[in-house]
Amino acid sequence: MQKIMNGKEASEEILEKIKIDTENFVKKGLRPPGLAAVLIGENPASKIYVGSKVRTCANLGFYSEKIEKDKNIEMKEVLNLIKDLNEREEIDGILVQLPLPDHLDESMILEAVNPQKDVDGFHPQNLGKLFIDEPNMVPCTPLGIMALLKKYNVELKGRNAVVVGRSRIVGKPLSLLLLKENATVTICHSKTANLEEITSKADILVAAMGKKAFLTHKHIKEGAVVVDVGINRVTDIEEAKKLYPDDEARWNQVKEKGSTLVGDVFPPAMKEKASLYTPVPGGVGPLTIAGLMMNTFLSYSQRVK
Numbered sequence: 473m474q475k476i477m478n479g480k481e482a483s484e485e486i487l488e489k490i491k492i493d494t495e496n497f498v499k500k501g502l503r504p505p506g507l508a509a510v511l512i513g514e515n516p517a518s519k520i521y522v523g524s525k526v527r528t529c530a531n532l533g534f535y536s537e538k539i540e541k542d543k544n545i546e547m548k549e550v551l552n553l554i555k556d557l558n559e560r561e562e563i564d565g566i567l568v569q570l571p572l573p574d575h576l577d578e579s580m581i582l583e584a585v586n587p588q589k590d591v592d593g594f595h596p597q598n599l600g601k602l603f604i605d606e607p608n609m610v611p612c613t614p615l616g617i618m619a620l621l622k623k624y625n626v627e628l629k630g631r632n633a634v635v636v637g638r639s640r641i642v643g644k645p646l647s648l649l650l651l652k653e654n655a656t657v658t659i660c661h662s663k664t665a666n667l668e669e670i671t672s673k674a675d676i677l678v679a680a681m682g683k684k685a686f687l688t689h690k691h692i693k694e695g696a697v698v699v700d701v702g703i704n705r706v707t708d709i710e711e712a713k714k715l716y717p718d719d720e721a722r723w724n725q726v727k728e729k730g731s732t733l734v735g736d737v738f739p740p741a742m743k744e745k746a747s748l749y750t751p752v753p754g755g756v757g758p759l760t761i762a763g764l765m766m767n768t769f770l771s772y773s774q775r776v777k
């Protein structure tokens with residue numbers, strides 16, 4: 473039986489549908505959806521993420537704008553830039569790539585974004601809507617995970633869902649979405665005293681901790697659905713052999729490219745005990761960008777005239 477939940481495939485399906493919907497709107501004579509990505513500073517990972525978001529926009533027929541600013545930009549200038557983007561008709565989504573340089577006030581910047589254009593779903597108004605069961609713009613990774621669970625017909629109603637991690641971008645919003653679908657949700661974090669006792673009762677187990685292969689056999693119930701959000705780099709070949717005992721391609725990756733990736737769940741445990749699970753990479757990762765495009769298209773369809 474196929475146990476892998478293929479995030480790449482799920483993401484491609486979502487994006488294909490958005491592309492077709494966009495074409496249909498444009499055929500009617502409407503403008504395309506527009507996304508502005510604000511990149512401040514020289515963080516190499518941020519550059520890669522923004523580059524890939526802008527490329528995805530182009531593939532979907534969206535208008536997009538990459539706005540790059542010097543790392544020493546002043547707060548006032550960032551706020552003016554956001555104000556301008558808030559006012560521009562053709563921009564449906566504004567994303568400010570995080571992390572920001574230390575001197576900038578992240579909360580103030582995220583709160584300056586018009587909630588209607590807040591395609592990352594980080595504005596307090598959107599988080600509040602999620603809290604009162606009226607989600608609109610939802611943080612992208614949880615949004616993508618919910619789409620994946622739906623694609624694989626994972627029953628949520630009445631089932632025990634355990635989310636390990638309570639961050640604002642993954643754990644907390646995902647817990648609220650699972651709760652909305654009538655799962656019985658438990659949130660664990662670094663101060664949870666009896667982690668194994670709780671996770672081993674989970675029908676749906678989500679690991680969003682950022683701790684390399686931390687959850688293992690004893691944490692997973694036989695037949696559980698496991699969603700591994702973690703992305704951790706493995707650079708030691710002996711470690712890669714322990715994590716992926718049957719996967720020589722991974723060892724070669726470390727040898728040839730210097731690293732491979734692993735999530736927050738020990739891969740052999742997930743493979744042996746789960747009924748369905750997300751691999752790393754190729755599981756949750758591709759769905760984050762799909763979530764962003766879903767939010768941008770949603771904003772567009774609410775705004776376009």
Ligand SMILES: NC(=O)c1ccc[n+]([C@@H]2O[C@H](COP(=O)([O-])OP(=O)(O)OC[C@H]3O[C@@H](n4cnc5c(N)ncnc54)[C@H](OP(=O)(O)O)[C@@H]3O)[C@@H](O)[C@H]2O)c1
Binds near residue numbers: 642663667682701757
């Ligand atoms: N696939 C994707 O697209 C995607 C998107 C976002 C994030 N990620 C990855 O997902 C992981 C989590 O990201 P994040 O931004 O949510 O991380 P984060 O902000 O660092 O939050 C980590 C959470 O895990 C909890 N935690 C840490 N150690 C723990 C332990 N030993 N036992 C139980 N809970 C523990 C922390 O608890 P406290 O609150 O008590 O500190 C915290 O709530 C990272 O690896 C990140 O790279 C992937």
